[in-house]
Amino acid sequence: MEFHVSLIDRKDLSGEIYRQLRRAILEGRIRPGESVPPSRELARRLSVARSTVTVAYDRLAGEGFLSSRVGAGTFVNEHFAPSSDNTKRREADGPLQPRHIWDSIPLVRAPATPAQFDLRSGRPDVLLFPHDRWRRLVSRQLRREIGREGVFGDPPGHRGLREAIARHIAVARGVEASLNDVTVVSGTQQALDVVARTLLEPGDQVAVEDPGYWPIKWLFESLGVRVNGVPVDEQGLIVEALPRHAKLIFVTPSHQHPLGVSMSLSRRRALLTWAEQNHCAIVEDDYDSEFRYESRPIEPLKTLDKSGRVVYVGSFSKTMLPTLRMGFLVTPPSISAAIRKAKQVADWHSSLPLQMALARFIDDGGFARHIRKMRSIYRVRHSLVVSGLNKQFADHLQLIPSNVGLHIAAFAHHASVDEINAIAHRASEAGVEVHTLSRFSVQMPPKAGLVLGYGAIPAERIEEGLRRLRLCFIT
Numbered sequence: 001m002e003f004h005v006s007l008i009d010r011k012d013l014s015g016e017i018y019r020q021l022r023r024a025i026l027e028g029r030i031r032p033g034e035s036v037p038p039s040r041e042l043a044r045r046l047s048v049a050r051s052t053v054t055v056a057y058d059r060l061a062g063e064g065f066l067s068s069r070v071g072a073g074t075f076v077n078e079h080f081a082p083s084s085d086n087t088k089r090r091e092a093d094g095p096l097q098p099r100h101i102w103d104s105i106p107l108v109r110a111p112a113t114p115a116q117f118d119l120r121s122g123r124p125d126v127l128l129f130p131h132d133r134w135r136r137l138v139s140r141q142l143r144r145e146i147g148r149e150g151v152f153g154d155p156p157g158h159r160g161l162r163e164a165i166a167r168h169i170a171v172a173r174g175v176e177a178s179l180n181d182v183t184v185v186s187g188t189q190q191a192l193d194v195v196a197r198t199l200l201e202p203g204d205q206v207a208v209e210d211p212g213y214w215p216i217k218w219l220f221e222s223l224g225v226r227v228n229g230v231p232v233d234e235q236g237l238i239v240e241a242l243p244r245h246a247k248l249i250f251v252t253p254s255h256q257h258p259l260g261v262s263m264s265l266s267r268r269r270a271l272l273t274w275a276e277q278n279h280c281a282i283v284e285d286d287y288d289s290e291f292r293y294e295s296r297p298i299e300p301l302k303t304l305d306k307s308g309r310v311v312y313v314g315s316f317s318k319t320m321l322p323t324l325r326m327g328f329l330v331t332p333p334s335i336s337a338a339i340r341k342a343k344q345v346a347d348w349h350s351s352l353p354l355q356m357a358l359a360r361f362i363d364d365g366g367f368a369r370h371i372r373k374m375r376s377i378y379r380v381r382h383s384l385v386v387s388g389l390n391k392q393f394a395d396h397l398q399l400i401p402s403n404v405g406l407h408i409a410a411f412a413h414h415a416s417v418d419e420i421n422a423i424a425h426r427a428s429e430a431g432v433e434v435h436t437l438s439r440f441s442v443q444m445p446p447k448a449g450l451v452l453g454y455g456a457i458p459a460e461r462i463e464e465g466l467r468r469l470r471l472c473f474i475t
């Protein structure tokens with residue numbers, strides 16, 4: 001295809017190629033499955049260095065827009081098919097147009113088919129969820145709701161659920177929370193939305209781990225907040241690399257997403273000191289540490305925080321179901337009242353029947369039982385994946401030690417980002433779905449590696465899944 005890039009009077013050439021190509025994909029001018037020009041050819045056409053083009057391509061690959069197949073070229077990924085919304089809007093030029101920022105935010109679609117060997121990160125085993133019990137709890141609460149004639153609930157959430165959450169995190173994580181500081185939200189994404197509404201203004205800067213949890217980048221950018229990626233090493237986020245003017249830092253200290261390292265105690269202390277000296281808020285995302293297989297947990301930032309700067313966020317997406325959209329915040333008392341108002345402004349309150357059913361599930365011990373059961377199932381899967389990687393992939397991958405959560409990450413010894421993308425593509429054709437590490441790059445050049453989830457794959461499929469993946473490394 002003939003892709004036209006205009007670089008007249010532009011300074012950031014690589015950034016410009018990246019932006020124009022991304023827009024072309026989002027608007028459907030380059031379609032899923034189509035190839036983009038080889039970097040050498042595009043560089044020649046534009047009279048720029050080849051590295052100017054490859055940096056742009058790497059960034060797009062890191063965000064999941066492109067993937068390369070060795071010997072075949074670089075292609076637009078299927079899951080970034082232009083949404084019908086994008087296409088319709090362009091077709092019907094009406095008087096109302098969204099702000100430009102929405103052109104650069106892709107609509108992520110739910111994957112269409114379950115994978116034969118699902119090694120994607122971040123997925124719990126939804127088939128082992130106690131659906132019958134849950135259905136009974138929800139229908140009982142719905143009947144009660146009809147009795148109450150459907151009046152609205154309180155913005156911070158159902159009192160019984162907030163009490164149950166406070167007890168759960170006191171036992172599971174040692175976090176002491178007063179009822180007034182707990183707010184129920186629709187998952188981590190809304191937790192961040194409510195915090196951003198409460199603390200940030202357009203033009204403010206935030207710091208996020210890089211590689212990191214990219215969906216929140218779109219959230220901040222949609223609010224006009226500038227996002228800075230901060231590198232991570234084996235002890236977690238590198239505090240010295242934080243931008244001086246950051247007003248908020250988003251971290252996953254218990255289990256860095258996606259690398260899997262736990263932030264060391266000294267790093268946690270350094271981060272808290274930095275935040276204090278720079279008048280900055282910290283959001284601690286503790287998304288999956290209920291599943292810990294060895295070693296004692298390090299104390300959450302929230303319990304180490306003496307100055308009242310840490311917002312603690314928890315989610316029921318891993319312990320229950322991601323589709324429930326349930327999570328919670330524990331805020332410092334100085335912002336709790338504003339947080340409730342922000343939740344009210346956002347959506348008044350989360351679904352009351354679901355909150356009441358969940359409160360009941362926690363109170364009667366069903367939740368703790370489910371976590372215990374899943375922990376022992378995930379422990380087996382974790383150890384099968386770790387030993388399989390150590391035995392079969394030692395020549396290709398360097399495992400990053402981790403014994404928490406539902407995924408494990410590994411750096412490639414020799415393969416480039418493009419080659420790893422090609423391997424993931426071949427794996428997909430062989431029925432094995434994995435995530436590449438480059439997918440989680442926020443701003444920095446993507447790293448070559450894989451992130452392997454074991455939440456959704458039954459133990460008896462792991463060996464065959466890894467065997468097929470191993471074959472994809474041999475070209």
Ligand SMILES: Cc1ncc(COP(=O)(O)O)c(C=O)c1O
Pocket residue numbers: 122186187188189190213252257285287314315316317322326327
């Ligand atoms: C780092 C991280 N935080 C939080 C979540 C959960 O997000 P939510 O509660 O919005 O489903 C995930 C899910 O994959 C995650 O990877």
